[in-house]
Amino acid sequence: MGKSLIQPVCKGVELQNQIRKSKANASVDYFDLWWLGQSGFLLQWDGKCLLLDPYLSDSLTKKYAGTNKPHVRVSELVIEPHLLDFIDIVTSSHNHTDHLDGETLIPLLELNPEAALIIPEANRDFVVERVKCDRSFPIGLSDGDEITLKGFTFYGVPAAHNTIERDDKGRSKFMGYVVRFGKWRIYHSGDTLWYKNMAELLKPFEVDVAFLPINGNDPARGVAGNLDCEEAARLGRDIKARWVIPHHYDLFEFNTADPNNFAEQAKRYGQQFVILKLGEKWSVH
Secondary structure (H helix, E strand, C coil): CCCCCECCCCCHHHHHHHHHHHHHCCCCCCEEEEEEECCEEEEEECCEEEEECCCCCCHHHHHCCCCCCCCCECECCCCCHHHCCCCCEEECCCCCCCCCCHHHHHHHHHHCCCCEEEEEHHHHHHHHHHHCCCCCCCEEECCCCEEEECCEEEEEEECECCCCCECCCCCECCEEEEEEECCEEEEECCCCECCCCHHHHHHHHCCCEEEEECECCCHHHCCCCCCEHHHHHHHHHHCCCCEEEEECCCCECCCCCCHHHHHHHHHHHCCCECCCCCCCEEEEC
């Protein structure tokens, strides 16, 4: 008998209703946040919803079934795309399917025709093919680029997955985003290893919340790697983030980490952190 899946604390229609209630009670003085699994987060501020790197399907499990790299889920799906009918902005940090999933984004964008999709400009052709959208639709950034949409200002920073890759015009293929809104600043890393001058680049942003991967870099997995628990805690400290929220774990059996190990490292570095359960709401004032 197989292992039972990790259950979200709030999911499906119940979670949809919770987010709608959050929008109805919105304020510029705080924001609400939910972890949707892997590197996906939904942020509600001032009645607007920002969806960061959602993967809300089983496309990878189906794709790799019966191969030597099975993507066996360890957690239940938090919410289906058709329930997210209130999204204003969606991001994709790079082209890997758990950050750019057609089975998530196609129905999501059909349901939210006014939503904006932010991507690395270097990936435009790939994104258009996967998402089946008009070529002019995605909003592309490279590192150093900045754009303001619907009260959110996005600033592109490079990510190393496993290296900092650029196209023939020098534009980053793997990205992170610093997002400013109201009095807040967040940093969503996408997938990344530590690279030269990374902390120096991020520190001036005075990030309130840094979303950092913790699953590490094990070549035996056959996939690109990320920061590990110690590195994520140390990077949070080095950039003076108020809080670090770990991500990129508890989705696939072969590529995960124990957030308790991250908690130990964060305590060792004196770094404040929040470990969210799947579907859990966290409010920042």
